[in-house]
Amino acid sequence: MATPQSHFRFLAFSLSIIHISLFLSTTATQLPLLEEQDTPITHFQRYLRINTAHPTPDYTSAVSFLKAQAQSLGLKTQTLEFVQGKPVLLLTWPGSNPSLPSLLLNSHLDSVPAEPEKWLHNPFSAHRTASGAIFARGAQDDKCIAIQYLEAIRNLKSQSFTPHRTIHISLVPDEEIGGIDGAAKFVESEEFNGLNVGFALDEGQASPGDEFRVFYSDRVPWNVKIRAKGRPGHGSRMYDGSAVENLMESVEVVSRFRESQFDVVKAGKALNGEVVSVNPVYVKAGVVSEDGFAMNVQPSEAEAGFDLRLTPTTDPEEMRRRIAEEWAPAVRNMSYEVRFLMGNVAVSFRHLSSMLSLAAFFVQVGF
Numbered sequence: 001m002a003t004p005q006s007h008f009r010f011l012a013f014s015l016s017i018i019h020i021s022l023f024l025s026t027t028a029t030q031l032p033l034l035e036e037q038d039t040p041i042t043h044f045q046r047y048l049r050i051n052t053a054h055p056t057p058d059y060t061s062a063v064s065f066l067k068a069q070a071q072s073l074g075l076k077t078q079t080l081e082f083v084q085g086k087p088v089l090l091l092t093w094p095g096s097n098p099s100l101p102s103l104l105l106n107s108h109l110d111s112v113p114a115e116p117e118k119w120l121h122n123p124f125s126a127h128r129t130a131s132g133a134i135f136a137r138g139a140q141d142d143k144c145i146a147i148q149y150l151e152a153i154r155n156l157k158s159q160s161f162t163p164h165r166t167i168h169i170s171l172v173p174d175e176e177i178g179g180i181d182g183a184a185k186f187v188e189s190e191e192f193n194g195l196n197v198g199f200a201l202d203e204g205q206a207s208p209g210d211e212f213r214v215f216y217s218d219r220v221p222w223n224v225k226i227r228a229k230g231r232p233g234h235g236s237r238m239y240d241g242s243a244v245e246n247l248m249e250s251v252e253v254v255s256r257f258r259e260s261q262f263d264v265v266k267a268g269k270a271l272n273g274e275v276v277s278v279n280p281v282y283v284k285a286g287v288v289s290e291d292g293f294a295m296n297v298q299p300s301e302a303e304a305g306f307d308l309r310l311t312p313t314t315d316p317e318e319m320r321r322r323i324a325e326e327w328a329p330a331v332r333n334m335s336y337e338v339r340f341l342m343g344n345v346a347v348s349f350r351h352l353s354s355m356l357s358l359a360a361f362f363v364q365v366g367f
């Protein structure tokens with residue numbers, strides 16, 4: 001899961017994962033037979049047995065498996081390779097009115113690594129228990145999604161259904177490591193532009209029941225720390241640019257930004273999830289003494305933390321620039337640190353000129 005957690009920022013809709021037990025209604029005595037059958041469950045198991053875990057995902061086998069499945073459904077297939085060895089598989093079910101904006105269903109090919117010795121069953125065996133549970137890395141996140149797309153199409157086709165709009169399925173690599181060589185390249189491509197996407201669905205959260213939960217305006221959390229340094233001094237003197245004074249000035253700037261966003265919500269022009277929220281979560285300063293804090297010392301450092309949530313349409317680079325230039329300007333001896341999740345990996349950055357160079361760095365060092 002993702003973006004840069006959600007790289008599909010163009011339309012950040014996400015689909016909750018159906019509980020895989022939807023497919024698992026057969027009894028234990030039928031299992032050996034089922035393994036040999038061509039069913040949604042066996043398709044799912046076959047996909048799970050292809051090891052697409054990092055750091056060496058087998059994209060070739062995954063793509064050839066999914067391509068064969070798609071061809072058995074009569075879907076058009078196209079393999080795009082923006083970076084060598086990182087295929088994007090694009091499947092298309094033409095609609096009866098292809099001039100309408102299309103529907104895009106996305107799923108990622110890769111999964112996070114597994115530690116087999118800690119598993120009850122080999123994480124790439126797709127072992128199915130008598131109760132119908134399947135053990136496999138990537139089962140929920142998110143190979144069940146790709147199989148559900150394909151099986152839903154199989155089901156609809158068996159009923160002779162033809163969609164009005166063209167439906168595309170994109171199967172992308174490297175989502176778990178930021179998607180830089182996968183979805184990020186795909187959405188910038190001419191091929192993507194040509195799809196005329198009007199609506200997209202991506203993975204979401206697993207659901208313990210049978211319901212589908214669809215989310216939109218899913219925001220990206222950033223943990224932001226700003227630090228101020230200043231001249232330490234006696235509490236009796238007024239200095240210019242002390243650390244706490246510096247920090248307070250920044251807190252006021254952050255508060256004004258917060259108000260500008262909150263005002264839109266209060267005026268009924270947007271929902272909470274449609275604006276960038278920022279809330280102070282801690283303030284840290286002071287020289288510790290035996291009974292609390294020294295009351296006659298101005299500290300040389302002060303720090304504040306904020307919970308920041310970016311909307312799908314927020315430009316992360318613009319937000320970073322705002323933090324660097326307005327919330328923690330170096331000219332006032334301020335610094336900042338931002339932490340967020342890239343895939344399932346916690347990433348932090350300080351004073352980097354570009355989010356992309358940061359992402360590239362983490363990919364290079366093997367996160």
Ligand SMILES: [Zn+2]
Pocket residue numbers: 001002108141142175203
């Ligand atoms: Zn995922």
